[in-house]
Structure formats: C-alpha cells, structure tokens
Amino acid sequence: MVRTLSELGWLFKKVKSFISESMVEDVGTVGQAFCAALQDELSDYYKLLAVLEAQGMNPIPLVSESAGGSSSSYLSLRRLSVWFAEPKVKMRLMAVLVDKCRVLRGGAMAGAIHLHAQHGDPLVHDFMMSLLRCVCSPLFEMVRSWVLEGELEDSFGEFFVVSHPVKVDLLWREGYNLHHGMLPSFISPSLAQRILRTGKSINFLRVCCDDHGWADAASEAAAASGTTTRRGGIGYGETDALEHLVAEAAKRIDKRLLDVLYERYKFKEHCLAIKRYLLLGQGDFVQYLMDIVGPKLSEPANNISSFELAGFLEAAVRASNAQYDDRDVLDRLKVKMMPHGSGDRGWDVFSLEYEARAPLDTVFTESVLSKYLRVFNFLWRLKRVEHALIGIWKTMKPNCITSNSFVKLQSSVKLQLLSALRRCQVLWNEMNHFVTNFQYYIMFEVLEVSWCNFAKEMEAAKDLDDLLAAHEKYLNSIVGKSLLGEESQTIRKSLFVLFELILRFRSHADRLYEGIYELQIRTKEPGRERNKTQDSSSSWISDGRKAITQRAGEFLRSMSQDMDSIAKEYTTSLDAFLSLLPLQQSVDLKFLFFRLDFTEFYSRLHSKGRES
Numbered sequence: 001m002v003r004t005l006s007e008l009g010w011l012f013k014k015v016k017s018f019i020s021e022s023m024v025e026d027v028g029t030v031g032q033a034f035c036a037a038l039q040d041e042l043s044d045y046y047k048l049l050a051v052l053e054a055q056g057m058n059p060i061p062l063v064s065e066s067a068g069g070s071s072s073s074y075l076s077l078r079r080l081s082v083w084f085a086e087p088k089v090k091m092r093l094m095a096v097l098v099d100k101c102r103v104l105r106g107g108a109m110a111g112a113i114h115l116h117a118q119h120g121d122p123l124v125h126d127f128m129m130s131l132l133r134c135v136c137s138p139l140f141e142m143v144r145s146w147v148l149e150g151e152l153e154d155s156f157g158e159f160f161v162v163s164h165p166v167k168v169d170l171l172w173r174e175g176y177n178l179h180h181g182m183l184p185s186f187i188s189p190s191l192a193q194r195i196l197r198t199g200k201s202i203n204f205l206r207v208c209c210d211d212h213g214w215a216d217a218a219s220e221a222a223a224a225s226g227t228t229t230r231r232g233g234i235g236y237g238e239t240d241a242l243e244h245l246v247a248e249a250a251k252r253i254d255k256r257l258l259d260v261l262y263e264r265y266k267f268k269e270h271c272l273a274i275k276r277y278l279l280l281g282q283g284d285f286v287q288y289l290m291d292i293v294g295p296k297l298s299e300p301a302n303n304i305s306s307f308e309l310a311g312f313l314e315a316a317v318r319a320s321n322a323q324y325d326d327r328d329v330l331d332r333l334k335v336k337m338m339p340h341g342s343g344d345r346g347w348d349v350f351s352l353e354y355e356a357r358a359p360l361d362t363v364f365t366e367s368v369l370s371k372y373l374r375v376f377n378f379l380w381r382l383k384r385v386e387h388a389l390i391g392i393w394k395t396m397k398p399n400c401i402t403s404n405s406f407v408k409l410q411s412s413v414k415l416q417l418l419s420a421l422r423r424c425q426v427l428w429n430e431m432n433h434f435v436t437n438f439q440y441y442i443m444f445e446v447l448e449v450s451w452c453n454f455a456k457e458m459e460a461a462k463d464l465d466d467l468l469a470a471h472e473k474y475l476n477s478i479v480g481k482s483l484l485g486e487e488s489q490t491i492r493k494s495l496f497v498l499f500e501l502i503l504r505f506r507s508h509a510d511r512l513y514e515g516i517y518e519l520q521i522r523t524k525e526p527g528r529e530r531n532k533t534q535d536s537s538s539s540w541i542s543d544g545r546k547a548i549t550q551r552a553g554e555f556l557r558s559m560s561q562d563m564d565s566i567a568k569e570y571t572t573s574l575d576a577f578l579s580l581l582p583l584q585q586s587v588d589l590k591f592l593f594f595r596l597d598f599t600e601f602y603s604r605l606h607s608k609g610r611e612s
Contacts, residue, residue, distance in 0.1 A: 001077045008084050011091040015042065018098040028105045028156035029138035034113070037134040038094055045087055052083060090127055097131075106158025110136050111184035129237065136236040139184065143242065144234060147195055147249045148218045150202030158182065161196055168208055169361040172464060176200050186236070191243060197463060198250045201257045204464065208359035209260050217256045221249035254463035261467075265360060266326075268458065271471075273329045274354050274364075278372050279447055279478075280379045282322055289316035290387050297346030301337070304346045309335045313352070332356075336373075347384060351376055362464075363471055371475050374484055382439060385499050388506040389432050395513045396425065413549055416556040417516070423563045424509055427570070431502050434574065434596065441592045446481040449588075450474050481588050491580040497573045505566050512559050519552055578602055 015038055022035045058074040097116065101109045113135055117128035142159045145151045152163050160183040166175050176196060183192055202218070205211040225245040234241050261267040276282040293312045296304060313335050317323055322330070332355040340349040351373055356364035364372075457470035479485055483492045581593035597603055 001081060005077070005080060005084060008088050008091055011088070011095045012042070012045070015091065015094045015098055018102065026156060028158045030106050030109050030135060030158050031101075033138055034097075034101065034109065034131075034135045037131045038098075040134075041090060041094060041131075045091070048083070048087060052080070086123065089123060093124060093127065105156065107139060107160045107179075107182035107184045107187075110139055111186070114184060114186050132236040136184075140234050140236070140242070143195060144245070146199040147246055148222055150199050150206060150214075152199070160184070160187070160192060161199060168358055169365065171207060172200060172204050172362045172468075173365075175203070186239065187242075191246060194246050194250050197465060198246060198253055201250075201253045201464065204359065204362070205253070205257055205260065208362065209257075209265070211256070211260050211264075213260075214253055214256050217252035218249060221245070221252045224248045250463070257464055258461065258467065261359070261464075266328075267360060267363070267467075268455075269326065269329065270332075270354075270356075270360060270364075271454075271458075273325065273332075274372060275447070275451055277322075277333055278352055278354055278376045280376070280383060281443075281447065282320065285316055285320040285322040286383060288319050289313065290383060292316065293350070294384075294387065297350055299346055300342075301340040301344040301346050301349045302342065304337070304349075306335055306337045309337070309350065347381075351380070363468060368471075368475060371479055375478055375482060378482055378484055379442065381496075381499060382435075382442065385502050386435055386439060388503055389428065389435060392428055392506055392509045393432075395510065396428065413553050413556065416553060416560070420512060420556050420560050420563065421516075423560060423567070424512060427505060427563060427567050428509070430574075431505065431570065434498070435502070437595050438592070441588070441595065442482060445588050445591070446478060450477045450481070453477070481586050483589075488584065491577065491584065494573060494577040494580060498570070498577060501566060501570045501573060505563075505570075508559065508562050508566065512563075515555050515559070575602065 019035050019038055019042075022031060027035070052075060055073050056075045060074050060076060093116070097113055100112050100116075104112055110132070113128070113132055117125065117132055119125050119128065139158070142152075142154060145153055146159075146161060152159065152161060154161075160179050161176055162179045163176050164174060176199065178192055178196055183189070187195075202214050205214045222245070225241070225248045234245065277285070280286045289312065292315060293309065296308070296312070313333070317330060317333075334353050334355060336351045336353040338349045338351055353369065353373065354364070356369065451474070454470055454474035457473070458467065461467040461470055480488075483495060578593060578596060581589055581596075584590065
C-alpha cells in the first residue's frame with residue numbers, strides 16, 4: 001500500500017518538473033496554456049494535501065475509543081488511498097500527456113491532447129474537456145484573428161497557417177499555405193482550407209487591391225455568426241460555431257474580393273480584351289494590322305525596329321473599331337520582339353503582349369502570359385497563311401479574266417498556260433478549303449466555345465480560387481484543342497509542314513502571275529526595245545514572237561513542274577495530318593476530321609492510294 005501511494009509522488013514530480021522546464025523554454029502560447037492548466041490541477045492537489053496534512057495531526061483512536069464514538073478525523077494508509085484515488089487518476093493522465101507533449105507545440109500539441117479526450121470514463125472525459133478548453137484557447141483566438149482580421153499572430157510557429165515573404169503578385173499563390181503538422185485533429189482539412197482562404201482573401205484585398213471594405217464584411221460575418229470580436233469568442237468543443245463563423249466570413253469576404261476584381265479592376269473586360277487582341281478575335285484590327293505590317297515582317301528580323309512596329313500597331317488601332325476601347329486596355333497592348341538569330345524573319349519574331357498590373361497579375365502570371373504568347377504565335381501563323389491565300393486570290397482573279405487574250409500565242413503554249421492556271425486554281429481551292437475549315441474550328445469550336453464556358457464559370461465562381469481554376473481550365477482548353485499541348489507534338493509538326501507548303505505555293509503563284517503579266521505586255525507590244533532593265537522574274541522575255549513563245553513555253557513547263565511538286569507534297573502532308581486527327585483524345589479534333597472530310601473525298605483518295 002505504501003508503494004502504491006508512493007506512485008502519486010512520482011507522478012507529481014514528473015508533472016512538476018515539466019512545468020518548471022517549460023518556464024525557462026519557449027514552449028509557445030499553447031504550451032503555456034497547457035502548463036497553466038496543469039498548474040491549476042496541481043493547486044487543487046495542494047489544497048487536498050493541506051486538508052490531509054491537518055487530518056494527519058489527529059491521533060488514530062484505539063479500538064475501544066472508536067467503538068465509543070470518538071472523532072473520525074484521522075488518517076490511515078487505507079483512508080489515504082481512498083482520498084488519493086481520484087487525484088491519482090488525474091495525475092496519471094497528466095503524466096501521460098506530459099510525456100506525449102514534451103516535444104510538441106501549437107496545434108500538434110492540442111491535437112495530441114485531443115486524442116486522449118475520447119474516453120468513456122466521465123471523470124476522465126470531464127477532466128480532459130476542462131484541460132482542452134484552456135489549452136486550445138490561444139489556438140482558437142488565432143483562428144478568429146485570421147478569419148476576421150487577416151492577422152497572423154504566431155510568434156512561436158504554432159498555427160497551422162504559415163506565411164512566406166513573397167512578391168505582391170505571388171501573394172495569393174505562394175504567400176500562405178497550410179502546415180499540416182500543426183493542424184489539430186479536431187479541425188478537418190476542408191475547414192482548414194476555408195480558414196486559410198478566408199485570411200488570404202483579407203490580405204489580398206488589403207495588400208494587392210488597397211481595399212478596406214473587407215472590414216465591414218468581417219464585422220457582418222461576426223455578427224451573423226453570433227461571435228463578437230472580443231477575445232475568447234469560441235472555444236474547444238464548439239466546432240459547429242467555428243464552422244458557422246468561417247462560413248459567414250468566407251462568404252462575405254470572398255464576395256467582396258470578386259466584386260472588387262470585377263467592378264474596380266474590370267477583370268472581365270481585360271479577359272475579353274486579351275481574347276480580342278492576343279487571341280485575334282477583333283477581325284478588322286487583325287486584318288488591317290496584317291496588311292500594313294506584312295511587308296515589313298518579310299524583311300530580316302535584325303533590320304526591324306520595335307518602335308516602327310509599335311507605330312503600325314497604333315495605326316491599326318486607329319483604323320479599326322479597336323479605337324473605341326477603353327484607353328486603359330489599349331495602353332496595355334504592346335508589341336514584343338522575341339529573341340531571334342541572324343536567319344530569322346520578322347514573321348518569326350513578331351508578337352503582341354498584354355501588360356498585367358496588380359492585382360490582375362495574380363491571374364495573369366508570367367507562365368499564363370507565356371501560354372497566351374504561344375497561342376498568339378500559333379494564331380498569327382494561321383492568319384499569315386490565310387492572308388497569303390487571300391493575296392493569291394487577289395492576283396488570280398484579274399489574270400484569270402484576261403488569260404484568254406493571248407491570241408498571238410501558239411495553241412500549245414496557250415494550252416500550257418491554261419493548264420498552269422487551272423492547276424494553280426485547283427491547288428488554291430484545296431488549300432483554301434483546308435485553311436478555312438481549320439480556322440473555323442480554331443476560332444469557333446475552340447476559342448468561342450471555351451470563352452462561353454469560361455464566362456459561365458466566372459459568373460458561378462464563389463472565390464478567387466474558383467476564378468483561378470476557371471481561367472486555368474479555359475487556357476488549358478485552348479492550348480489542348482489548338483494542338484499546342486505536349487501530347488500533340490507530332491500532329492502539330494505535320495500542320496506546320498502544311499503551312500510552309502502553302503507559303504511556298506504563294507511564292508510560286510506570285511512568280512507565275514508576274515510572268516503572265518509580263519507575257520501579256522509583250523504580246524501586246526512585240527516591238528518594245530530590249531535595252532530596258534528586266535528583273536529576274538521576267539528575264540526570259542525578248543523581242544520577237546518566236547522567242548516569246550519559246551521562252552513562255554519553258555517558263556510554263558517549269559512552273560507546272562513546281563506546282564506538281566508542291567501539290568504532291570501537299571497531298572502527302574495533308575493525308576498524314578488527317579490520319580493523325582482520329583487518334584487525338586479531344587472529341588473536337590475528331591469532329592475537325594469530319595468537317596475536313598465531309599464528302600469523304602480524302603478517305604476515298606486514301607483508299608485508292610493504298611490499293612494502288
């Protein structure tokens with residue numbers, strides 16, 4: 001019995017030693033609260049010892065005296081063991097907690113103590129609840145301060161929300177995160193995420209948006225949840241009240257954040273501006289810019305000045321409906337010359353960029369703008385090909401109309417001429433069919449559909465995380481469906497081969513029609529003197545009908561061979577491109593194949609090729 005009673009002293013010594021050590025160490029506010037709770041229990045234990053010490057001064061009566069009804073206020077070992085039964089249970093539990101929490105702090109310490117509260121003994125359960133209310137008080141005060149004021153008062157690193165010193169544009173993404181090791185087990189991960197986001201929203205409004213309206217929203221949230229702003233509003237065991245406070249604060253502060261982004265900083269308008277300019281949705285602006293900047297971009301990149309291109313951009317804005325846009329939008333639109341080498345042309349390095357300023361740079365980060373740049377370069381390349389085909393058509397129409405005026409040429413040469421013109425027009429029709437349908441797919445099936453989905457998700461967004469996720473989904477949809485993803489490298493290379501062939505065709509078509517034009521002049525004026533300077537494209541022209549006929553025949557045969565070579569390469573490359581479309585994961589790309597081969601012309605052609 002003496003050995004059993006001595007255990008209580010050993011347990012007391014362990015608890016007392018922990019409290020003494022904690023007084024000289026930085027155990028944090030939660031550790032200090034834990035020590036204060038232990039000290040309160042030891043104070044009750046001291047009171048019991050004082051009572052028992054007073055009783056110990058009374059003599060133990062003899063058996064005869066006891067039978068005579070003498071005083072029973074005395075101590076024996078058996079009575080002492082009865083007195084110490086309940087304190088021993090508490091002291092054992094405190095000793096266990098001391099051993100468990102010796103190397104823990106903050107939320108981790110509160111979570112470890114919480115695990116011991118799940119007990120069926122009412123004595124133990126009540127004792128642990130009282131202890132936890134004291135221990136968790138600093139932690140819940142940190143939560144209240146964070147979700148209502150955005151303040152992170154955590155000098156000892158005890159809170160499960162951690163801040164990092166970052167640039168303003170990275171505040172939302174990298175400025176704060178959860179420290180899962182400090183997350184107590186009585187706070188669920190989903191609730192912790194909402195707590196984290198609510199405080200981040202306050203700091204984003206305060207730092208990035210220079211807004212102070214969040215304070216009114218926080219006051220409304222505290223009032224709606226029934227929680228005052230005084231300290232100690234919520235304690236351990238009031239999980240429902242905590243969730244209600246966080247839900248009310250998150251709803252109001254997130255709404256305030258989105259209202260500031262949409263109304264003051266015009267987030268939707270800037271997204272639309274990026275779609276119109278970087279994604280080439282403003283047709284008249286793009287067409288005029290292509291017309292005036294095209295000749296300059298054909299020169300070597302080293303000879304092109306970015307200031308001159310900026311002047312072209314300003315001229316395109318003034319000549320199109322873009323001039324009616326908000327000046328803030330137009331001031332953000334700039335010309336960017338990408339890094340280039342000695343062999344690059346202006347077409348290879350020209351691009352547009354859109355300047356994102358705080359707080360919009362949280363959404364339009366450098367990586368996001370680099371994706372937009374990739375999409376712009378792809379669309380600009382596609383527009384260049386379309387512009388080249390339009391240029392061929394402008395040249396083709398008048399020449400086709402006047403091609404029957406070569407009455408002085410031999411019939412064989414006229415047949416060669418008509419054959420070359422027909423070959424050129426047929427090839428143009430094939431290329432124009434492909435480019436028109438592919439551009440329709442990009443501009444409507446990809447860009448417009450993705451924009452409509454993004455607009456719906458913007459309206460449905462409840463917080464900045466939802467908005468960021470919607471924008472990322474929108475951009476990834478464009479990148480993936482436009483064959484710009486990593487998984488589309490093979491088909492993208494095949495597409496670029498087609499683009500290069502169309503540009504080669506433009507060069508050959510220009511040579512053909514320049515030659516036809518010179519031939520028309522020579523057939524109308526056969527006596528023209530030869531001492532006039534001739535360029536390389538018309539060097540074959542000489543005086544005399546026979547010489548003209550001979551050189552014309554050689555030129556047309558050469559051009560026909562070149563056209564046949566391009567047509568053969570184009571057919572092979574197009575067949576390779578179409579064969580890759582059904583293998584793509586996107587349903588829209590499979591539908592593109594259906595649009596391109598609506599009459600099954602290419603399928604039958606491919607089948608005949610395999611049979612032969």
